[in-house]
Amino acid sequence: MMYVKNFLKDNSEQEFKEFSQKLAIEGEYPILGVRIPILRQFAKKLVKEQDISALGMLTDDSFEEVLLQGFVIAYSKLALNDKKQYIDNYLSKAHSWGLIDSFVSSFSHQDKELMFSWLEDYISSGETFKTRFGFVMMMKYLDDEHVEKIVEAVIKTKSEEYYVEMAQAWLLAKMAIKYPDVVCELLDKKCLNKFTHNKTIQKMVESYSIDKDLKIKVKGKRA
Secondary structure, three states: OHHHHHHHHHOOOHHHHHHHHHOOOOOOOOOOOOOHHHHHHHHHHHHHHHHHHHHHHOOOOOHHHHHHHHHHHHHOOOOHHHHHHHHHHHHOOOOOHHHHHHHHHOOOOOOHHHHHHHHHHHHOOOOHHHHHHHHHHHHHHOOOOOHHHHHHHHHHOOOOOHHHHHHHHHHHHHHHHHOHHHHHHHHHHOOOOHHHHHHHHHHHHHOOOOOHHHHHHHHOOOO
C-alpha cells in the first residue's frame, strides 16, 4: 500500500489539486492532485503485474486511489461477467461524476451486449451515480440496435438529481449527432423534465459536431 501512496505523493500537483477541487470531481474523498493520464498509466502497470489482485493494494483514502480501483477493474484481463462483482463494489463507493465518467471511458470490452443488459438495472437503482453510470455508458451504444432502448430508458427515468439530468442531456446531445430526428421528436413530445429538455438543447447548440441548421431548429424547441 505504501508503494501506491508514495507514487501518488510523488506525482501530486498542488495547482492541479486546487483546479480539480473547483470542478467538484472528488465527492467525499480528499483529492491529491494527480493527473488522470498518470493514474491510467500506473493502473495499467498494476494490472500487468497483478491483474485484478492489484485491488488489494488500494484503499479508499483518496479520490485517486478509488479511481485507480476503477481503472484496474476496467483494464483487468478478466472476462466481463467475472468483473460484475468488482463493478458493483466500485459503483457503491463512486459518489462523484469524476469517479463515474473516467471509469466509463476506460472500458473497452468485447462483450458489449452483456454490459448493456446490466445498464437498465443500474439506471433503475434509484442511486444517483449508478444511474449516471448507466446513462454515460449508453453513449457507447449509439447505434441502430440500441437507440430505441436508450430513448425508452431516458423517458422512463424521472429524476431531478442534477448529475442524472446532466447525463441524460449529454447522452441525447451525443445521440443527436447521428440521430437528429429521434432527438427532435423526443423534444417535440416534451417527455423530459424542463431542466433536462433545455440542457439537451443547450448541449446540442454548443456541440461542434452538430450542423448550424439543426442548432437553429432546436433553439425553437426550448421549454
